[in-house]
Amino acid sequence: MRTDMTNPRLPAFDTFIGDLRAIWAAETDDRRRMERAKPLLERLVRDDTLKAHSARWPSTEGRKNLLLYVDPDHHFVVNGVVRMPGRTGSVHDHADAWVLYGVLDGTESLERFERLDDGSRPGHAEVKLSSVTTGSQGKVDLVAPRAIHAEQGGPTRSVAIIVRSQKLGEGTVLQHQYDRDANTVVERYGPTQIPYDLVG
DSSP states (O other): OOOOTTSOBOHHHHHHHHHHHHHHHHOOOHHHHHHHHHHHHHHHTTOHHHHHHHTTOOOOTTTEEEEEEEOTTTOOEEEEEEEOTTOOOOEEOOTTOOEEEEEEESOEEEEEEEEOSOSOSTTBOOEEEEEEEEEOTTOEEEEOTTOEEEEEEOSSOEEEEEEESSOOSTTSOEEEEEETTTTEEEEEEOOEEEEOOOBO
């Protein structure tokens, strides 16, 4: 946990990081880590102090994430996303990373897709929408490695907190992005990471 008392981290977030570190120290399997972390993130995104703080977070439009925390020992990452009203998200996966996605403010829809083709044609992919889950404050989704999905903004500004088993962003891990209309898939790096401290 943070020890810099001149600019202390928000208490709810500081507790969350300490609890995550305890889970990562006790478990070696990323799926099990994420399953245990899910109720912790559910509690965090219901915290009204954090929600009020997020009202001044900058937009992450233009393929950006707020980089809230990178663990120096276990390498898990906590990101923030601030979406403008009606924002359309791309269809993508997170390669071999496990991801928890929790809505802190506003509403968003998580769309999940299934791949119909066998992947034998380079650059070609056919995906079909299989489910849509609408979430408001407190809703957390667990997204497994290679799971194809998209997050869509609601009618108002929305904010989400994301826990990743590893850092995703420019120059790290190649992920897949799918174009449903063209039936294509490309590899690309994840969003640009913008360091942002959650301090009072």
